[in-house]
Amino acid sequence: MIEYTGDAIRALSMEERMTVCNMSIEAGARAGMIAPDDLTFAYLQGRPRAPTGPAWTSAVARWRALRTDPEARFDAQVSLDASSIGPQVTWGTTPGMVADITARVPDPAQLGTDTERRAAQRALEYMGLEPGMPLAGIPIDRVFLGSCTNARIEDLRAAASIVRGRHVAPRVRAMVVPGSQRVKAQAEQEGLDQVFREAGFEWRNAGCSMCLGMNDDVLGAGERCAATSNRNFEGRQGRGGRTHLMSPMMAAAAAIEGHLVDVREW
Amino acid sequence: MTDTLFEKVWDAHVVQQLTDEVALLYVDLHLIHEVTSPQAFAGLRGASRRVRRPERTLATVDHSIPTGDRSRPIADPVAARQVDALGSNAREFGIELFDLASPGQGIVHVIGPELGATQPGMVIVCGDSHTATHGAFGAFALGIGTSEVEHVLATQTLIQAHAKNMLVEVNGASPPRTSSSRSSAESALPGRRAT
Ligand code: SF4
Numbered sequence: 001m002i003e004y005t006g007d008a009i010r011a012l013s014m015e016e017r018m019t020v021c022n023m024s025i026e027a028g029a030r031a032g033m034i035a036p037d038d039l040t041f042a043y044l045q046g047r048p049r050a051p052t053g054p055a056w057t058s059a060v061a062r063w064r065a066l067r068t069d070p071e072a073r074f075d076a077q078v079s080l081d082a083s084s085i086g087p088q089v090t091w092g093t094t095p096g097m098v099a100d101i102t103a104r105v106p107d108p109a110q111l112g113t114d115t116e117r118r119a120a121q122r123a124l125e126y127m128g129l130e131p132g133m134p135l136a137g138i139p140i141d142r143v144f145l146g147s148c149t150n151a152r153i154e155d156l157r158a159a160a161s162i163v164r165g166r167h168v169a170p171r172v173r174a175m176v177v178p179g180s181q182r183v184k185a186q187a188e189q190e191g192l193d194q195v196f197r198e199a200g201f202e203w204r205n206a207g208c209s210m211c212l213g214m215n216d217d218v219l220g221a222g223e224r225c226a227a228t229s230n231r232n233f234e235g236r237q238g239r240g241g242r243t244h245l246m247s248p249m250m251a252a253a254a255a256i257e258g259h260l261v262d263v264r265e266w
Numbered sequence: 267m268t269d270t271l272f273e274k275v276w277d278a279h280v281v282q283q284l285t286d287e288v289a290l291l292y293v294d295l296h297l298i299h300e301v302t303s304p305q306a307f308a309g310l311r312g313a314s315r316r317v318r319r320p321e322r323t324l325a326t327v328d329h330s331i332p333t334g335d336r337s338r339p340i341a342d343p344v345a346a347r348q349v350d351a352l353g354s355n356a357r358e359f360g361i362e363l364f365d366l367a368s369p370g371q372g373i374v375h376v377i378g379p380e381l382g383a384t385q386p387g388m389v390i391v392c393g394d395s396h397t398a399t400h401g402a403f404g405a406f407a408l409g410i411g412t413s414e415v416e417h418v419l420a421t422q423t424l425i426q427a428h429a430k431n432m433l434v435e436v437n438g439a440s441p442p443r444t445s446s447s448r449s450s451a452e453s454a455l456p457g458r459r460a461t
Contacts, residue, residue, distance in 0.1 A: 001272050001406075001429035008436040017402035018379065024398040025409065030429050031397075035271050036386035036404035044403070047382025063386040066274060066404045069267040074433040083438035148375035148396050177333050180372020182380055204333035206372040214301070214330040215345060230396060 002029040003068060008082035009034060014043040015154040022149045023230060026095035035067040089135050089260055090232050090245040092123035097232075099135060101250070101262045107131035126234055127242050128222070136262050138244070140224045143168075143255040144237070145201070145248055146177030147211035147229035153183050155228070155248040160192045162252035162263065168200035169258025175202040175217070177209040201255070213237045226254040270431050275406045279389045287427050294388035294405075295322055296418050297374040298361070300348035301329040302393030306416035307355040317359040318422040324383055325356050326364040328373045329394075336366055359419075375399040391418055 002024050004017075012020065017034050024032030041060050044050045051059045086100040097120070099106065108120035108131065124131065129138070145151065145159055156178065168174045176196050178184035184206055187193055193203045210217040211229040219225050219241025228251050232243035244260060253263040269277070282290040296319075298306075303325070310317070317323060330345035340346040349366065356363035364370040370377060374392055378384040378400055386404035391397060393415045400407035410424065418424055 006435040006437045021401040022399040033401040050382035068270045071268040072270045075430040076432040081438040148373040179376035
């Protein structure tokens with residue numbers, strides 16, 4: 001169980017907080033939590049299943065008490081500095097095999113333990129990558145903008161801001177799969193579907209889609225994909241498929257360039 | 267007052283303490299989808315049980331459905347069977363379903379918050395690994411297996427071992443457009459744990 005706290009977490013939108021909690025499972029936790037605050041209440045107010053009237057007022061009063069006491073103790077504690085973390089891209093076959101987009105594919109021989117060396121070696125073979133290759137510049141075949149991790153309206157807005165007026169690279173097949181039909185409708189109201197379509201993206205209906213490749217949306221063997229979903233295990237997006245996990249803006253930029261790229265340089 | 271957020275939510279949901287570590291927890295919201303629910307419903311039917319709190323259960327189709335043209339029938343026979351099964355199970359057991367034709371259909375973890383069904387302080391479960399998403403609202407939300415789905419359907423409770431608590435504090439201004447930095451912060455975390 002991970003609780004997230006700190007200025008950088010407080011500063012996140014609800015959508016962004018959901019992304020963080022969503023990935024807790026990939027950090028080895030059963031669940032992730034963020035204490036509710038005014039932003040949480042503002043997000044919920046007026047939604048179909050949220051309480052209304054006096055029930056709302058008393059619910060908010062109850063919810064305000066949902067925070068960790070100052071004297072509470074944790075079994076472990078980690079501090080991160082958000083300003084020191086660049087956009088992350090996975091190079092291997094677990095979400096933990098990840099590096100800054102400015103980094104290079106690691107050399108398995110340099111890793112600490114035998115198990116790590118073997119795991120990284122195998123991952124690089126599966127991914128078809130060589131140690132020392134810069135991550136930026138790795139060519140891709142597919143782009144998947146979707147999943148419960150990163151397919152809410154904010155994600156689509158962010159990605160659209162990158163692709164607006166540009167076009168997907170010639171060899172690349174890119175698709176947007178909104179997280180829900182409501183997100184899809186909202187995006188269409190804002191004209192985002194047009195932005196994506198004109199840029200050469202497929203605009204699909206809501207579902208898990210290529211997050212787990214249970215429907216027809218799958219990678220072919222050896223195909224390399226920039227994906228905004230949450231897992232890059234062998235075969236997760238289709239047998240032999242190679243997945244690089246990243247944020248919606250990073251995936252959008254990769255679609256345009258045809259290879260992994262540092263979106264901050266745009 | 268020395269409780270963590272998690273402990274507060276946990277304590278408020280203990281129906282019965284089974285051992286020092288393990289408790290029977292009340293479940294506020296159960297999200298179900300077409301892939302991990304058919305067996306659970308079959309089990310329920312086999313034992314002649316009802317769904318304990320259908321109004322605390324929400325169903326949608328998301329995992330195996332096609333994302334193309336929805337006016338045509340589902341081509342994949344397995345997915346078609348799963349979707350049909352969820353439809354008839356939802357009808358039989360009185361559960362609200364957002365099916366393929368519904369404007370409210372979507373990925374379980376997207377529609378819960380969208381509907382305001384996800385609320386602070388709740389225990390939320392779903393037969394999908396990324397249920398932790400709902401924790402963003404201060405809920406204790408976790409993925410469960412198919413046999414547990416059946417247990418929750420039948421009893422509206424879940425057997426759980428108390429979890430260890432970890433605090434992750436993230437400070438410092440993130441770069442201006444948060445969307446890309448956000449995935450950074452959270453994906454850097456497993457990275458650090460892996461090294
Ligand atoms: S399969 Fe669906 S619900 Fe599960 S992690 Fe992927 S997008 Fe989310």
